[in-house]
Amino acid sequence: MITRTIQLTYEHRVIFTRSIFDPANPVLRDLIATARGTGRHPVKTLLVVDQGLATADPLLEERIARYAEAHREVIGFTGAPLLLPGGEACKNDWSLVERIWQRIHADGICRHSFVIAAGGGALLDLTGFAATTAHRGIRHIRLPTTTLSQGDGGVGVKNGVNYFGKKNWVGTFAIPHAVVNDLDFLRLLPPPQRRAGIIEAIKVSLIRDRSLFETMEAMSGSLAQLEEQALETVIRRSAELHMNHIALGGDPFELGSARPLDFGHWSAHKLEQISGFRLGHGEAVAIGMAVDLIYAHRLGLLSAEDEQRALSLIRAVGFDLHAPELTIRQNGELVIVRGLEEFREHLGGELTITLVTGIGRAVEVHEMDTTVLSQVLDELTVRFGSAQAGPVSASRVA
Ligand SMILES: NC(=O)c1ccc[n+]([C@@H]2O[C@H](COP(=O)([O-])OP(=O)(O)OC[C@H]3O[C@@H](n4cnc5c(N)ncnc54)[C@H](O)[C@@H]3O)[C@@H](O)[C@H]2O)c1
Ligand SMILES: [Zn+2]
Known part of the structure; x- marks a missing residue:
């Protein structure tokens, strides 16, 4: 050799x-x-x-x-x-x-x-x-x-x-x-597309950077109004965190199965598709993140307080946390759940899903309990099914 x-x-x-x-x-x-x-x-x-x-x-x-x-x-x-x-x-x-x-x-x-x-x-x-x-x-x-x-x-x-x-x-x-x-x-850009990038910044803050999350909480009013300076601040930091991940994360060409920056994306990709692209990528990611945040809370990985804070910020900057497509079933099976297998195929190797365990902290899991997922989708419908974007109320379903 x-x-x-x-x-x-x-x-x-x-x-x-x-x-x-x-x-x-x-x-x-x-x-x-x-x-x-x-x-x-x-x-x-x-x-x-x-x-x-x-x-x-x-x-x-x-x-x-x-x-x-x-x-x-x-x-x-x-x-x-x-x-x-x-x-x-x-x-x-x-x-x-x-x-x-x-x-x-x-x-x-x-x-x-x-x-x-x-x-x-x-x-x-x-x-x-x-x-x-x-x-x-x-x-x-x-x-x-x-x-x-x-x-x-x-x-x-x-x-x-x-x-x-x-x-x-x-x-x-x-x-x-x-x-x-x-x-x-x-x-x-038209407003929905100007807003879309904010959700990726919330995403990366939730898994990596508590201080960016707090900055965004403090600026949520300006972000909701799509004010230029606020947008610029979050785009810069989001770009920087992405570059850190590529340059310092140890896997720039994605040879492993983990894809932390795809937090919330397994269901988002599926939602975009089953909504016939009525939902844009940003809108779908907002809902996809809500699914995984509530799931993490139900599993005892994420506190109620942090779950609430994360959902509140997503809504405060103008995203809805629910879409009717979430609960579509075919032959009794939730269509959205097929997104898990498609996600695994897309990454190759073992199914790897990133879940948030606290603001700025995440873990990887290799399976998702579909019974719990189904409860999460029901909870989203009850809590946010008819609500407009805005602050999150404390009402929960058991
Ligand atoms: N390479 C990667 O690592 C990576 C990561 C995430 C997403 N993506 C890809 O990015 C794509 C989505 O990109 P996107 O969200 O930028 O949307 P997009 O490229 O689909 O553009 C959306 C629309 O905006 C128009 N447009 C572009 N700039 C404009 C401007 N300044 N003003 C008005 N209109 C403008 C485009 O013509 C298009 O019609 C997907 O294909 C996705 O797969 C790639
Ligand atoms: Zn994305």
């Missing part, structure tokens, strides 16, 4: 800025100038833009053109941006992967070039996948433009599209050259 150790060191960086395509903003230019080393030529760069973003910001393309002109000595944009539809549908359309490859091929983009993606998490996953598979991996820069992607998915190291009807079935792990969070883009 011949063995050699290969050690690679990566810098994972997320930069916060505003007006990324203002010619006076040095962020992208500096990122690319540093990467070009001593070379004197502009670095070939393909920019892929989410059509939903371009529609919400009709002046975006014009700004990009002015920006490209101002920095043409460093960034060699290969023509106009490639505009592609965003949203989950783009990850179901393999022809879009080929369209990105086509441009990479036609523009002569190579491993010394860059692909930049600006858009929601779905467009970033699609473009990252196309970039990291072409020529065995072209450097890519992510510009997430939703609250969800700026504080959560967009700052990660995963790319992928859906295949065989399964989410993220084909994809890559690749550390982006950089992630740039331009907070100005968030102003363009």
Whole structure:
């Protein structure tokens, strides 16, 4: 046997800025100038833009053109941006992967070039996948433009599209050259989508960071109003905690079965699906977290006080804790419970569910008692079935 150790060191960086395509903003230019080393030529760069973003910001393309002109000595944009539809549908359309490859091929983009993606998490996953598979991996820069992607998915190291009807079935792990969070883009989002990212921040605070949870409690009024400064504070900390998990958690490429950042997600994914995507990801995660918080309390893992506090914060920032789809049955069986097996399949290996044991603390369990789960769903219906989002009352069912 011949063995050699290969050690690679990566810098994972997320930069916060505003007006990324203002010619006076040095962020992208500096990122690319540093990467070009001593070379004197502009670095070939393909920019892929989410059509939903371009529609919400009709002046975006014009700004990009002015920006490209101002920095043409460093960034060699290969023509106009490639505009592609965003949203989950783009990850179901393999022809879009080929369209990105086509441009990479036609523009002569190579491993010394860059692909930049600006858009929601779905467009970033699609473009990252196309970039990291072409020529065995072209450097890519992510510009997430939703609250969800700026504080959560967009700052990660995963790319992928859906295949065989399964989410993220084909994809890559690749550390982006950089992630740039331009907070100005968030102003363009409709309120439910601006709110969606808050739930991922509550999620990560519940499993990892009591002080973020308390900050969010103190700011819950401003968060409910979607005030910019409050959003910015939680996105920053949420992004930081995600990066800590990737860089310091010991499993950046997810070889193990544990996925703590998927707390509350096993039922959320199923809820999104059985609601026919009436519920957005954030709304489904809010309910999914409520399910697992009440479950943990019923098992004696979480105190009534902490359960109440967590549910209160979720509602105070504007999320409902119930959906009628929760209790749909087929052949007498709760459909939502199938989410457990699908989650196990998705992670591979042993079923691993993260449960909160106190604000900022979590454990992993490897089975869920479906009788208790069924009681939890009934409890959610009784406590929150007809309630609007707002503070949680103390009424409980036995
Ligand atoms: N790679 C990862 O680690 C990871 C982690 C979590 C989630 N994800 C993925 O992220 C995706 C969800 O991302 P998302 O929540 O950002 O939503 P999204 O990408 O589905 O975008 C939602 C909609 O908003 C539009 N849009 C984007 N930016 C906008 C803006 N600033 N103003 C107005 N409209 C805008 C898009 O065109 C789209 O129609 C899912 O596919 C999920 O699987 C990936
Ligand atoms: Zn999520």
